[in-house]
Amino acid sequence: MDALHLTTSSMPTLxxxxxxxxxxxxxxxxxxxxxxxxxxxAVMLSACRGKLWDKKPDAPLGPLQAARVPQKRFAHFYIVGVACAIPALWLLIIAGCGPAEGWQEEHHAALIAMLCVLFHLSRRLVESCLLLSYPDGAYMHLIAYAFGLSYYVALPLTLLPSSTWHTLDALAYQGQKGAAEWDPCPAHLAQALKHLPGSMSALQVLGVVVFFAGNALQCHSHCILARLRARIAGKREDRLQTTEDGYALPEGGAFSLVSCPHYLGEIVLYAGLALILCGSNISIMVVFAWVVANLLLAAGPTHEWYSERFPSYPRQRRALIPWVY
Structure with a gap:
Protein backbone atom coordinates (compact mmCIF):
# COMPACT_ATOMS: atom_id res chain seq x y z
CA MET A 1 0.00 0.00 0.00
CA ASP A 2 2.84 2.39 0.85
CA ALA A 3 4.47 1.62 -2.49
CA LEU A 4 1.23 2.41 -4.32
CA HIS A 5 0.85 5.65 -2.37
CA LEU A 6 4.40 6.65 -3.26
CA THR A 7 3.80 5.87 -6.93
CA THR A 8 0.51 7.73 -7.24
CA SER A 9 1.67 10.76 -5.28
CA SER A 10 4.83 11.10 -7.34
CA MET A 11 3.32 10.26 -10.74
CA PRO A 12 2.86 13.90 -11.91
CA THR A 13 6.50 14.61 -11.03
CA LEU A 14 7.71 11.45 -12.77
CA ALA A 42 21.99 8.62 -31.33
CA VAL A 43 19.01 10.97 -31.12
CA MET A 44 19.05 11.63 -34.87
CA LEU A 45 19.15 7.89 -35.48
CA SER A 46 15.81 7.53 -33.75
CA ALA A 47 14.38 10.24 -36.03
CA CYS A 48 15.46 8.41 -39.21
CA ARG A 49 12.57 6.34 -40.50
CA GLY A 50 11.01 5.47 -43.81
CA LYS A 51 12.72 7.34 -46.61
CA LEU A 52 15.39 8.60 -44.19
CA TRP A 53 16.52 5.15 -43.08
CA ASP A 54 19.42 5.10 -45.54
CA LYS A 55 20.59 8.49 -44.22
CA LYS A 56 20.87 7.32 -40.62
CA PRO A 57 24.07 8.46 -38.86
CA ASP A 58 26.69 6.10 -37.47
CA ALA A 59 25.75 6.42 -33.82
CA PRO A 60 27.91 4.74 -31.15
CA LEU A 61 25.28 2.12 -30.27
CA GLY A 62 27.18 -1.06 -31.02
CA PRO A 63 24.86 -3.97 -31.87
CA LEU A 64 21.82 -1.68 -31.60
CA GLN A 65 23.01 0.43 -34.53
CA ALA A 66 21.13 -1.67 -37.09
CA ALA A 67 18.20 -2.69 -34.87
CA ARG A 68 15.03 -1.90 -36.78
CA VAL A 69 11.33 -2.64 -37.08
CA PRO A 70 9.01 -2.17 -40.10
CA GLN A 71 7.49 1.30 -40.24
CA LYS A 72 4.07 -0.26 -40.72
CA ARG A 73 4.15 -0.98 -36.98
CA PHE A 74 3.34 2.68 -36.42
CA ALA A 75 -0.20 1.44 -35.77
CA HIS A 76 1.05 -0.12 -32.53
CA PHE A 77 1.57 3.36 -31.11
CA TYR A 78 -2.06 4.29 -31.52
CA ILE A 79 -3.33 0.95 -30.26
CA VAL A 80 -1.33 1.55 -27.08
CA GLY A 81 -2.47 5.18 -26.95
CA VAL A 82 -6.17 4.32 -27.18
CA ALA A 83 -5.74 1.46 -24.71
CA CYS A 84 -4.21 3.88 -22.18
CA ALA A 85 -6.50 6.84 -22.90
CA ILE A 86 -9.69 4.90 -22.12
CA PRO A 87 -8.73 3.93 -18.53
CA ALA A 88 -7.24 7.40 -18.05
CA LEU A 89 -10.61 8.86 -19.03
CA TRP A 90 -12.27 6.49 -16.57
CA LEU A 91 -9.95 7.68 -13.78
CA LEU A 92 -10.76 11.27 -14.65
CA ILE A 93 -14.49 10.56 -14.48
CA ILE A 94 -14.07 8.90 -11.09
CA ALA A 95 -12.15 11.91 -9.77
CA GLY A 96 -14.72 14.32 -11.18
CA CYS A 97 -17.66 12.40 -9.74
CA GLY A 98 -16.10 11.94 -6.32
CA PRO A 99 -17.91 13.17 -3.20
CA ALA A 100 -15.18 15.58 -2.20
CA GLU A 101 -13.92 16.85 -5.51
CA GLY A 102 -16.79 17.53 -7.85
CA TRP A 103 -16.35 18.69 -11.41
CA GLN A 104 -13.92 21.50 -10.84
CA GLU A 105 -12.31 23.68 -13.48
CA GLU A 106 -9.22 21.50 -13.80
CA HIS A 107 -11.41 18.44 -14.34
CA HIS A 108 -13.34 20.21 -17.09
CA ALA A 109 -10.14 21.23 -18.87
CA ALA A 110 -8.69 17.74 -18.54
CA LEU A 111 -11.92 16.17 -19.79
CA ILE A 112 -11.89 18.37 -22.90
CA ALA A 113 -8.24 17.53 -23.57
CA MET A 114 -8.74 13.80 -22.94
CA LEU A 115 -11.69 13.59 -25.33
CA CYS A 116 -9.68 15.47 -27.95
CA VAL A 117 -6.69 13.16 -27.57
CA LEU A 118 -8.89 10.08 -27.70
CA PHE A 119 -10.37 11.39 -30.94
CA HIS A 120 -6.91 12.07 -32.36
CA LEU A 121 -5.52 8.67 -31.40
CA SER A 122 -8.57 6.89 -32.81
CA ARG A 123 -8.27 8.81 -36.06
CA ARG A 124 -4.58 8.00 -36.37
CA LEU A 125 -5.28 4.34 -35.65
CA VAL A 126 -7.88 4.21 -38.43
CA GLU A 127 -5.50 6.00 -40.80
CA SER A 128 -2.62 3.67 -39.96
CA CYS A 129 -4.72 0.55 -40.51
CA LEU A 130 -6.91 1.57 -43.45
CA LEU A 131 -5.39 4.57 -45.22
CA LEU A 132 -1.62 4.73 -45.02
CA SER A 133 0.77 2.15 -46.41
CA TYR A 134 4.53 1.92 -46.42
CA PRO A 135 7.04 0.41 -48.86
CA ASP A 136 8.51 -2.94 -47.86
CA GLY A 137 11.86 -1.26 -47.25
CA ALA A 138 10.49 1.37 -44.86
CA TYR A 139 11.90 0.94 -41.36
CA MET A 140 12.30 2.80 -38.10
CA HIS A 141 14.91 2.22 -35.46
CA LEU A 142 14.14 0.00 -32.50
CA ILE A 143 14.87 2.91 -30.14
CA ALA A 144 12.25 5.02 -31.91
CA TYR A 145 9.75 2.17 -31.69
CA ALA A 146 10.35 1.63 -27.96
CA PHE A 147 10.17 5.35 -27.25
CA GLY A 148 6.97 5.67 -29.29
CA LEU A 149 5.30 3.03 -27.15
CA SER A 150 6.35 4.79 -23.94
CA TYR A 151 5.22 8.13 -25.39
CA TYR A 152 1.66 6.96 -25.97
CA VAL A 153 1.50 5.45 -22.51
CA ALA A 154 2.65 8.70 -20.92
CA LEU A 155 0.56 11.12 -22.99
CA PRO A 156 -2.94 10.25 -21.66
CA LEU A 157 -1.62 10.04 -18.11
CA THR A 158 -0.06 13.49 -18.47
CA LEU A 159 -3.46 15.03 -19.18
CA LEU A 160 -4.79 13.97 -15.77
CA PRO A 161 -4.81 16.67 -13.08
CA SER A 162 -2.84 15.90 -9.93
CA SER A 163 -6.06 15.48 -7.95
CA THR A 164 -6.85 12.40 -10.05
CA TRP A 165 -3.83 10.63 -8.63
CA HIS A 166 -4.92 11.58 -5.11
CA THR A 167 -8.29 10.02 -5.92
CA LEU A 168 -6.64 6.80 -7.05
CA ASP A 169 -4.64 6.75 -3.85
CA ALA A 170 -7.81 7.27 -1.80
CA LEU A 171 -9.58 4.48 -3.64
CA ALA A 172 -6.76 2.07 -2.94
CA TYR A 173 -6.77 3.08 0.72
CA GLN A 174 -10.53 2.88 1.24
CA GLY A 175 -10.98 -0.36 -0.67
CA GLN A 176 -14.35 -1.58 -1.90
CA LYS A 177 -16.36 0.74 0.32
CA GLY A 178 -14.48 3.75 -0.98
CA ALA A 179 -14.92 2.62 -4.55
CA ALA A 180 -18.69 2.61 -4.09
CA GLU A 181 -18.60 6.21 -2.84
CA TRP A 182 -16.59 7.26 -5.88
CA ASP A 183 -18.84 5.52 -8.36
CA PRO A 184 -18.68 7.37 -11.72
CA CYS A 185 -22.39 7.14 -12.35
CA PRO A 186 -23.61 8.05 -15.86
CA ALA A 187 -25.76 10.86 -14.46
CA HIS A 188 -22.73 12.71 -13.09
CA LEU A 189 -20.83 12.33 -16.35
CA ALA A 190 -23.85 13.36 -18.39
CA GLN A 191 -24.22 16.45 -16.22
CA ALA A 192 -20.56 17.33 -16.70
CA LEU A 193 -20.82 16.93 -20.46
CA LYS A 194 -24.03 18.94 -20.52
CA HIS A 195 -22.44 21.91 -18.81
CA LEU A 196 -19.08 21.50 -20.53
CA PRO A 197 -19.70 23.94 -23.43
CA GLY A 198 -20.92 26.66 -21.09
CA SER A 199 -18.00 26.18 -18.72
CA MET A 200 -15.34 26.52 -21.41
CA SER A 201 -13.26 29.67 -21.39
CA ALA A 202 -12.51 31.61 -24.56
CA LEU A 203 -8.97 30.21 -24.49
CA GLN A 204 -10.27 26.65 -24.30
CA VAL A 205 -12.68 27.24 -27.17
CA LEU A 206 -9.77 28.59 -29.20
CA GLY A 207 -7.73 25.54 -28.20
CA VAL A 208 -10.42 23.16 -29.44
CA VAL A 209 -10.65 25.03 -32.75
CA VAL A 210 -6.86 24.96 -33.16
CA PHE A 211 -6.76 21.28 -32.20
CA PHE A 212 -9.28 20.23 -34.84
CA ALA A 213 -7.66 22.52 -37.42
CA GLY A 214 -4.41 20.64 -36.84
CA ASN A 215 -6.20 17.32 -37.16
CA ALA A 216 -7.81 18.44 -40.41
CA LEU A 217 -4.47 19.57 -41.84
CA GLN A 218 -2.79 16.32 -40.87
CA CYS A 219 -5.62 14.13 -42.14
CA HIS A 220 -5.77 15.95 -45.48
CA SER A 221 -2.00 15.62 -45.88
CA HIS A 222 -2.18 11.90 -45.10
CA CYS A 223 -4.92 11.50 -47.71
CA ILE A 224 -2.65 13.10 -50.32
CA LEU A 225 0.17 10.72 -49.36
CA ALA A 226 -2.20 7.75 -49.46
CA ARG A 227 -3.42 8.65 -52.96
CA LEU A 228 0.18 9.07 -54.05
CA ARG A 229 1.07 5.64 -52.65
CA ALA A 230 -1.92 4.14 -54.49
CA ARG A 231 -0.73 5.66 -57.77
CA ILE A 232 2.73 4.20 -57.25
CA ALA A 233 1.36 0.78 -56.31
CA GLY A 234 -0.95 0.81 -59.33
CA LYS A 235 1.96 1.80 -61.57
CA ARG A 236 0.03 4.82 -62.77
CA GLU A 237 3.19 6.84 -63.15
CA ASP A 238 2.05 9.31 -65.78
CA ARG A 239 3.76 12.60 -64.93
CA LEU A 240 4.73 11.05 -61.59
CA GLN A 241 8.34 11.35 -60.48
CA THR A 242 9.36 8.30 -58.47
CA THR A 243 12.56 7.07 -56.84
CA GLU A 244 14.03 3.59 -56.99
CA ASP A 245 12.92 2.86 -53.44
CA GLY A 246 9.27 3.60 -54.19
CA TYR A 247 8.74 7.22 -53.18
CA ALA A 248 7.27 10.08 -55.19
CA LEU A 249 6.98 13.83 -54.96
CA PRO A 250 3.79 14.83 -53.09
CA GLU A 251 1.88 17.78 -54.47
CA GLY A 252 -1.27 19.69 -53.64
CA GLY A 253 -2.77 20.95 -50.42
CA ALA A 254 -0.28 22.20 -47.86
CA PHE A 255 2.47 20.29 -49.68
CA SER A 256 2.66 23.32 -51.96
CA LEU A 257 4.03 25.26 -48.98
CA VAL A 258 6.03 22.76 -46.90
CA SER A 259 7.56 19.32 -47.29
CA CYS A 260 5.99 17.98 -44.10
CA PRO A 261 2.48 19.42 -43.62
CA HIS A 262 1.49 16.32 -41.63
CA TYR A 263 4.18 17.28 -39.12
CA LEU A 264 2.91 20.86 -39.12
CA GLY A 265 -0.58 19.56 -38.39
CA GLU A 266 0.81 17.62 -35.42
CA ILE A 267 2.38 20.79 -34.03
CA VAL A 268 -0.85 22.75 -34.52
CA LEU A 269 -3.01 20.18 -32.75
CA TYR A 270 -0.63 20.00 -29.79
CA ALA A 271 -0.71 23.79 -29.64
CA GLY A 272 -4.47 23.40 -29.29
CA LEU A 273 -4.01 21.00 -26.37
CA ALA A 274 -1.62 23.45 -24.74
CA LEU A 275 -4.24 26.20 -25.03
CA ILE A 276 -6.94 23.96 -23.56
CA LEU A 277 -4.81 23.10 -20.53
CA CYS A 278 -3.03 26.44 -20.25
CA GLY A 279 -2.59 27.35 -16.60
CA SER A 280 -3.73 23.99 -15.24
CA ASN A 281 -1.11 21.56 -16.55
CA ILE A 282 2.57 22.48 -16.78
CA SER A 283 3.59 19.16 -18.31
CA ILE A 284 1.55 19.70 -21.47
CA MET A 285 3.67 22.75 -22.24
CA VAL A 286 6.78 20.57 -22.08
CA VAL A 287 5.05 17.99 -24.28
CA PHE A 288 4.37 20.72 -26.84
CA ALA A 289 8.01 21.81 -26.72
CA TRP A 290 9.09 18.21 -27.33
CA VAL A 291 6.71 17.83 -30.28
CA VAL A 292 8.12 20.97 -31.90
CA ALA A 293 11.75 19.96 -31.31
CA ASN A 294 11.21 16.38 -32.45
CA LEU A 295 9.44 17.35 -35.65
CA LEU A 296 12.06 19.98 -36.42
CA LEU A 297 14.60 17.16 -36.20
CA ALA A 298 12.62 15.04 -38.65
CA ALA A 299 11.42 17.75 -41.05
CA GLY A 300 14.86 19.15 -41.90
CA PRO A 301 16.35 15.86 -43.19
CA THR A 302 13.08 15.03 -44.96
CA HIS A 303 13.19 18.34 -46.83
CA GLU A 304 16.83 17.73 -47.75
CA TRP A 305 15.97 14.22 -48.97
CA TYR A 306 13.27 15.54 -51.30
CA SER A 307 15.56 18.28 -52.60
CA GLU A 308 18.33 15.77 -53.33
CA ARG A 309 16.13 13.14 -54.97
CA PHE A 310 13.99 15.46 -57.10
CA PRO A 311 15.89 18.07 -59.14
CA SER A 312 12.63 19.86 -59.93
CA TYR A 313 11.68 20.19 -56.27
CA PRO A 314 9.97 23.59 -55.76
CA ARG A 315 12.47 26.01 -54.27
CA GLN A 316 9.79 28.05 -52.54
CA ARG A 317 8.68 25.03 -50.53
CA ARG A 318 9.94 25.05 -46.94
CA ALA A 319 10.54 22.13 -44.61
CA LEU A 320 7.95 22.64 -41.87
CA ILE A 321 6.83 26.24 -41.35
CA PRO A 322 5.52 28.11 -44.42
CA TRP A 323 7.83 30.90 -45.65
CA VAL A 324 10.05 30.50 -42.55
CA TYR A 325 11.70 27.07 -42.25
Missing part, protein backbone atom coordinates in the same frame (compact mmCIF):
# COMPACT_ATOMS: atom_id res chain seq x y z
CA UNK A 15 5.75 12.31 -15.90
CA UNK A 16 7.11 15.86 -15.92
CA UNK A 17 10.64 14.48 -15.53
CA UNK A 18 10.03 12.09 -18.43
CA UNK A 19 8.97 14.95 -20.71
CA UNK A 20 11.82 17.19 -19.58
CA UNK A 21 14.35 14.47 -20.42
CA UNK A 22 12.76 13.85 -23.82
CA UNK A 23 12.61 17.54 -24.65
CA UNK A 24 16.13 18.14 -23.43
CA UNK A 25 17.44 15.34 -25.64
CA UNK A 26 15.64 16.69 -28.71
CA UNK A 27 16.79 20.26 -28.09
CA UNK A 28 20.37 19.12 -27.55
CA UNK A 29 20.25 17.24 -30.84
CA UNK A 30 19.06 20.38 -32.62
CA UNK A 31 22.25 22.20 -31.64
CA UNK A 32 25.34 20.81 -33.41
CA UNK A 33 28.17 20.51 -30.93
CA UNK A 34 31.44 18.64 -31.00
CA UNK A 35 31.11 17.51 -27.42
CA UNK A 36 27.63 16.13 -28.02
CA UNK A 37 28.30 14.54 -31.41
CA UNK A 38 27.80 10.93 -30.27
CA UNK A 39 24.66 11.77 -28.32
CA UNK A 40 23.29 13.85 -31.17
CA UNK A 41 23.83 11.00 -33.63
Missing amino acids: LLLYWLLCTGAALAALVPSFGWSGFRK
Whole structure:
Protein backbone atom coordinates (compact mmCIF):
# COMPACT_ATOMS: atom_id res chain seq x y z
CA MET A 1 0.00 0.00 0.00
CA ASP A 2 2.84 2.39 0.85
CA ALA A 3 4.47 1.62 -2.49
CA LEU A 4 1.23 2.41 -4.32
CA HIS A 5 0.85 5.65 -2.37
CA LEU A 6 4.40 6.65 -3.26
CA THR A 7 3.80 5.87 -6.93
CA THR A 8 0.51 7.73 -7.24
CA SER A 9 1.67 10.76 -5.28
CA SER A 10 4.83 11.10 -7.34
CA MET A 11 3.32 10.26 -10.74
CA PRO A 12 2.86 13.90 -11.91
CA THR A 13 6.50 14.61 -11.03
CA LEU A 14 7.71 11.45 -12.77
CA LEU A 15 5.75 12.31 -15.90
CA LEU A 16 7.11 15.86 -15.92
CA LEU A 17 10.64 14.48 -15.53
CA TYR A 18 10.03 12.09 -18.43
CA TRP A 19 8.97 14.95 -20.71
CA LEU A 20 11.82 17.19 -19.58
CA LEU A 21 14.35 14.47 -20.42
CA CYS A 22 12.76 13.85 -23.82
CA THR A 23 12.61 17.54 -24.65
CA GLY A 24 16.13 18.14 -23.43
CA ALA A 25 17.44 15.34 -25.64
CA ALA A 26 15.64 16.69 -28.71
CA LEU A 27 16.79 20.26 -28.09
CA ALA A 28 20.37 19.12 -27.55
CA ALA A 29 20.25 17.24 -30.84
CA LEU A 30 19.06 20.38 -32.62
CA VAL A 31 22.25 22.20 -31.64
CA PRO A 32 25.34 20.81 -33.41
CA SER A 33 28.17 20.51 -30.93
CA PHE A 34 31.44 18.64 -31.00
CA GLY A 35 31.11 17.51 -27.42
CA TRP A 36 27.63 16.13 -28.02
CA SER A 37 28.30 14.54 -31.41
CA GLY A 38 27.80 10.93 -30.27
CA PHE A 39 24.66 11.77 -28.32
CA ARG A 40 23.29 13.85 -31.17
CA LYS A 41 23.83 11.00 -33.63
CA ALA A 42 21.99 8.62 -31.33
CA VAL A 43 19.01 10.97 -31.12
CA MET A 44 19.05 11.63 -34.87
CA LEU A 45 19.15 7.89 -35.48
CA SER A 46 15.81 7.53 -33.75
CA ALA A 47 14.38 10.24 -36.03
CA CYS A 48 15.46 8.41 -39.21
CA ARG A 49 12.57 6.34 -40.50
CA GLY A 50 11.01 5.47 -43.81
CA LYS A 51 12.72 7.34 -46.61
CA LEU A 52 15.39 8.60 -44.19
CA TRP A 53 16.52 5.15 -43.08
CA ASP A 54 19.42 5.10 -45.54
CA LYS A 55 20.59 8.49 -44.22
CA LYS A 56 20.87 7.32 -40.62
CA PRO A 57 24.07 8.46 -38.86
CA ASP A 58 26.69 6.10 -37.47
CA ALA A 59 25.75 6.42 -33.82
CA PRO A 60 27.91 4.74 -31.15
CA LEU A 61 25.28 2.12 -30.27
CA GLY A 62 27.18 -1.06 -31.02
CA PRO A 63 24.86 -3.97 -31.87
CA LEU A 64 21.82 -1.68 -31.60
CA GLN A 65 23.01 0.43 -34.53
CA ALA A 66 21.13 -1.67 -37.09
CA ALA A 67 18.20 -2.69 -34.87
CA ARG A 68 15.03 -1.90 -36.78
CA VAL A 69 11.33 -2.64 -37.08
CA PRO A 70 9.01 -2.17 -40.10
CA GLN A 71 7.49 1.30 -40.24
CA LYS A 72 4.07 -0.26 -40.72
CA ARG A 73 4.15 -0.98 -36.98
CA PHE A 74 3.34 2.68 -36.42
CA ALA A 75 -0.20 1.44 -35.77
CA HIS A 76 1.05 -0.12 -32.53
CA PHE A 77 1.57 3.36 -31.11
CA TYR A 78 -2.06 4.29 -31.52
CA ILE A 79 -3.33 0.95 -30.26
CA VAL A 80 -1.33 1.55 -27.08
CA GLY A 81 -2.47 5.18 -26.95
CA VAL A 82 -6.17 4.32 -27.18
CA ALA A 83 -5.74 1.46 -24.71
CA CYS A 84 -4.21 3.88 -22.18
CA ALA A 85 -6.50 6.84 -22.90
CA ILE A 86 -9.69 4.90 -22.12
CA PRO A 87 -8.73 3.93 -18.53
CA ALA A 88 -7.24 7.40 -18.05
CA LEU A 89 -10.61 8.86 -19.03
CA TRP A 90 -12.27 6.49 -16.57
CA LEU A 91 -9.95 7.68 -13.78
CA LEU A 92 -10.76 11.27 -14.65
CA ILE A 93 -14.49 10.56 -14.48
CA ILE A 94 -14.07 8.90 -11.09
CA ALA A 95 -12.15 11.91 -9.77
CA GLY A 96 -14.72 14.32 -11.18
CA CYS A 97 -17.66 12.40 -9.74
CA GLY A 98 -16.10 11.94 -6.32
CA PRO A 99 -17.91 13.17 -3.20
CA ALA A 100 -15.18 15.58 -2.20
CA GLU A 101 -13.92 16.85 -5.51
CA GLY A 102 -16.79 17.53 -7.85
CA TRP A 103 -16.35 18.69 -11.41
CA GLN A 104 -13.92 21.50 -10.84
CA GLU A 105 -12.31 23.68 -13.48
CA GLU A 106 -9.22 21.50 -13.80
CA HIS A 107 -11.41 18.44 -14.34
CA HIS A 108 -13.34 20.21 -17.09
CA ALA A 109 -10.14 21.23 -18.87
CA ALA A 110 -8.69 17.74 -18.54
CA LEU A 111 -11.92 16.17 -19.79
CA ILE A 112 -11.89 18.37 -22.90
CA ALA A 113 -8.24 17.53 -23.57
CA MET A 114 -8.74 13.80 -22.94
CA LEU A 115 -11.69 13.59 -25.33
CA CYS A 116 -9.68 15.47 -27.95
CA VAL A 117 -6.69 13.16 -27.57
CA LEU A 118 -8.89 10.08 -27.70
CA PHE A 119 -10.37 11.39 -30.94
CA HIS A 120 -6.91 12.07 -32.36
CA LEU A 121 -5.52 8.67 -31.40
CA SER A 122 -8.57 6.89 -32.81
CA ARG A 123 -8.27 8.81 -36.06
CA ARG A 124 -4.58 8.00 -36.37
CA LEU A 125 -5.28 4.34 -35.65
CA VAL A 126 -7.88 4.21 -38.43
CA GLU A 127 -5.50 6.00 -40.80
CA SER A 128 -2.62 3.67 -39.96
CA CYS A 129 -4.72 0.55 -40.51
CA LEU A 130 -6.91 1.57 -43.45
CA LEU A 131 -5.39 4.57 -45.22
CA LEU A 132 -1.62 4.73 -45.02
CA SER A 133 0.77 2.15 -46.41
CA TYR A 134 4.53 1.92 -46.42
CA PRO A 135 7.04 0.41 -48.86
CA ASP A 136 8.51 -2.94 -47.86
CA GLY A 137 11.86 -1.26 -47.25
CA ALA A 138 10.49 1.37 -44.86
CA TYR A 139 11.90 0.94 -41.36
CA MET A 140 12.30 2.80 -38.10
CA HIS A 141 14.91 2.22 -35.46
CA LEU A 142 14.14 0.00 -32.50
CA ILE A 143 14.87 2.91 -30.14
CA ALA A 144 12.25 5.02 -31.91
CA TYR A 145 9.75 2.17 -31.69
CA ALA A 146 10.35 1.63 -27.96
CA PHE A 147 10.17 5.35 -27.25
CA GLY A 148 6.97 5.67 -29.29
CA LEU A 149 5.30 3.03 -27.15
CA SER A 150 6.35 4.79 -23.94
CA TYR A 151 5.22 8.13 -25.39
CA TYR A 152 1.66 6.96 -25.97
CA VAL A 153 1.50 5.45 -22.51
CA ALA A 154 2.65 8.70 -20.92
CA LEU A 155 0.56 11.12 -22.99
CA PRO A 156 -2.94 10.25 -21.66
CA LEU A 157 -1.62 10.04 -18.11
CA THR A 158 -0.06 13.49 -18.47
CA LEU A 159 -3.46 15.03 -19.18
CA LEU A 160 -4.79 13.97 -15.77
CA PRO A 161 -4.81 16.67 -13.08
CA SER A 162 -2.84 15.90 -9.93
CA SER A 163 -6.06 15.48 -7.95
CA THR A 164 -6.85 12.40 -10.05
CA TRP A 165 -3.83 10.63 -8.63
CA HIS A 166 -4.92 11.58 -5.11
CA THR A 167 -8.29 10.02 -5.92
CA LEU A 168 -6.64 6.80 -7.05
CA ASP A 169 -4.64 6.75 -3.85
CA ALA A 170 -7.81 7.27 -1.80
CA LEU A 171 -9.58 4.48 -3.64
CA ALA A 172 -6.76 2.07 -2.94
CA TYR A 173 -6.77 3.08 0.72
CA GLN A 174 -10.53 2.88 1.24
CA GLY A 175 -10.98 -0.36 -0.67
CA GLN A 176 -14.35 -1.58 -1.90
CA LYS A 177 -16.36 0.74 0.32
CA GLY A 178 -14.48 3.75 -0.98
CA ALA A 179 -14.92 2.62 -4.55
CA ALA A 180 -18.69 2.61 -4.09
CA GLU A 181 -18.60 6.21 -2.84
CA TRP A 182 -16.59 7.26 -5.88
CA ASP A 183 -18.84 5.52 -8.36
CA PRO A 184 -18.68 7.37 -11.72
CA CYS A 185 -22.39 7.14 -12.35
CA PRO A 186 -23.61 8.05 -15.86
CA ALA A 187 -25.76 10.86 -14.46
CA HIS A 188 -22.73 12.71 -13.09
CA LEU A 189 -20.83 12.33 -16.35
CA ALA A 190 -23.85 13.36 -18.39
CA GLN A 191 -24.22 16.45 -16.22
CA ALA A 192 -20.56 17.33 -16.70
CA LEU A 193 -20.82 16.93 -20.46
CA LYS A 194 -24.03 18.94 -20.52
CA HIS A 195 -22.44 21.91 -18.81
CA LEU A 196 -19.08 21.50 -20.53
CA PRO A 197 -19.70 23.94 -23.43
CA GLY A 198 -20.92 26.66 -21.09
CA SER A 199 -18.00 26.18 -18.72
CA MET A 200 -15.34 26.52 -21.41
CA SER A 201 -13.26 29.67 -21.39
CA ALA A 202 -12.51 31.61 -24.56
CA LEU A 203 -8.97 30.21 -24.49
CA GLN A 204 -10.27 26.65 -24.30
CA VAL A 205 -12.68 27.24 -27.17
CA LEU A 206 -9.77 28.59 -29.20
CA GLY A 207 -7.73 25.54 -28.20
CA VAL A 208 -10.42 23.16 -29.44
CA VAL A 209 -10.65 25.03 -32.75
CA VAL A 210 -6.86 24.96 -33.16
CA PHE A 211 -6.76 21.28 -32.20
CA PHE A 212 -9.28 20.23 -34.84
CA ALA A 213 -7.66 22.52 -37.42
CA GLY A 214 -4.41 20.64 -36.84
CA ASN A 215 -6.20 17.32 -37.16
CA ALA A 216 -7.81 18.44 -40.41
CA LEU A 217 -4.47 19.57 -41.84
CA GLN A 218 -2.79 16.32 -40.87
CA CYS A 219 -5.62 14.13 -42.14
CA HIS A 220 -5.77 15.95 -45.48
CA SER A 221 -2.00 15.62 -45.88
CA HIS A 222 -2.18 11.90 -45.10
CA CYS A 223 -4.92 11.50 -47.71
CA ILE A 224 -2.65 13.10 -50.32
CA LEU A 225 0.17 10.72 -49.36
CA ALA A 226 -2.20 7.75 -49.46
CA ARG A 227 -3.42 8.65 -52.96
CA LEU A 228 0.18 9.07 -54.05
CA ARG A 229 1.07 5.64 -52.65
CA ALA A 230 -1.92 4.14 -54.49
CA ARG A 231 -0.73 5.66 -57.77
CA ILE A 232 2.73 4.20 -57.25
CA ALA A 233 1.36 0.78 -56.31
CA GLY A 234 -0.95 0.81 -59.33
CA LYS A 235 1.96 1.80 -61.57
CA ARG A 236 0.03 4.82 -62.77
CA GLU A 237 3.19 6.84 -63.15
CA ASP A 238 2.05 9.31 -65.78
CA ARG A 239 3.76 12.60 -64.93
CA LEU A 240 4.73 11.05 -61.59
CA GLN A 241 8.34 11.35 -60.48
CA THR A 242 9.36 8.30 -58.47
CA THR A 243 12.56 7.07 -56.84
CA GLU A 244 14.03 3.59 -56.99
CA ASP A 245 12.92 2.86 -53.44
CA GLY A 246 9.27 3.60 -54.19
CA TYR A 247 8.74 7.22 -53.18
CA ALA A 248 7.27 10.08 -55.19
CA LEU A 249 6.98 13.83 -54.96
CA PRO A 250 3.79 14.83 -53.09
CA GLU A 251 1.88 17.78 -54.47
CA GLY A 252 -1.27 19.69 -53.64
CA GLY A 253 -2.77 20.95 -50.42
CA ALA A 254 -0.28 22.20 -47.86
CA PHE A 255 2.47 20.29 -49.68
CA SER A 256 2.66 23.32 -51.96
CA LEU A 257 4.03 25.26 -48.98
CA VAL A 258 6.03 22.76 -46.90
CA SER A 259 7.56 19.32 -47.29
CA CYS A 260 5.99 17.98 -44.10
CA PRO A 261 2.48 19.42 -43.62
CA HIS A 262 1.49 16.32 -41.63
CA TYR A 263 4.18 17.28 -39.12
CA LEU A 264 2.91 20.86 -39.12
CA GLY A 265 -0.58 19.56 -38.39
CA GLU A 266 0.81 17.62 -35.42
CA ILE A 267 2.38 20.79 -34.03
CA VAL A 268 -0.85 22.75 -34.52
CA LEU A 269 -3.01 20.18 -32.75
CA TYR A 270 -0.63 20.00 -29.79
CA ALA A 271 -0.71 23.79 -29.64
CA GLY A 272 -4.47 23.40 -29.29
CA LEU A 273 -4.01 21.00 -26.37
CA ALA A 274 -1.62 23.45 -24.74
CA LEU A 275 -4.24 26.20 -25.03
CA ILE A 276 -6.94 23.96 -23.56
CA LEU A 277 -4.81 23.10 -20.53
CA CYS A 278 -3.03 26.44 -20.25
CA GLY A 279 -2.59 27.35 -16.60
CA SER A 280 -3.73 23.99 -15.24
CA ASN A 281 -1.11 21.56 -16.55
CA ILE A 282 2.57 22.48 -16.78
CA SER A 283 3.59 19.16 -18.31
CA ILE A 284 1.55 19.70 -21.47
CA MET A 285 3.67 22.75 -22.24
CA VAL A 286 6.78 20.57 -22.08
CA VAL A 287 5.05 17.99 -24.28
CA PHE A 288 4.37 20.72 -26.84
CA ALA A 289 8.01 21.81 -26.72
CA TRP A 290 9.09 18.21 -27.33
CA VAL A 291 6.71 17.83 -30.28
CA VAL A 292 8.12 20.97 -31.90
CA ALA A 293 11.75 19.96 -31.31
CA ASN A 294 11.21 16.38 -32.45
CA LEU A 295 9.44 17.35 -35.65
CA LEU A 296 12.06 19.98 -36.42
CA LEU A 297 14.60 17.16 -36.20
CA ALA A 298 12.62 15.04 -38.65
CA ALA A 299 11.42 17.75 -41.05
CA GLY A 300 14.86 19.15 -41.90
CA PRO A 301 16.35 15.86 -43.19
CA THR A 302 13.08 15.03 -44.96
CA HIS A 303 13.19 18.34 -46.83
CA GLU A 304 16.83 17.73 -47.75
CA TRP A 305 15.97 14.22 -48.97
CA TYR A 306 13.27 15.54 -51.30
CA SER A 307 15.56 18.28 -52.60
CA GLU A 308 18.33 15.77 -53.33
CA ARG A 309 16.13 13.14 -54.97
CA PHE A 310 13.99 15.46 -57.10
CA PRO A 311 15.89 18.07 -59.14
CA SER A 312 12.63 19.86 -59.93
CA TYR A 313 11.68 20.19 -56.27
CA PRO A 314 9.97 23.59 -55.76
CA ARG A 315 12.47 26.01 -54.27
CA GLN A 316 9.79 28.05 -52.54
CA ARG A 317 8.68 25.03 -50.53
CA ARG A 318 9.94 25.05 -46.94
CA ALA A 319 10.54 22.13 -44.61
CA LEU A 320 7.95 22.64 -41.87
CA ILE A 321 6.83 26.24 -41.35
CA PRO A 322 5.52 28.11 -44.42
CA TRP A 323 7.83 30.90 -45.65
CA VAL A 324 10.05 30.50 -42.55
CA TYR A 325 11.70 27.07 -42.25
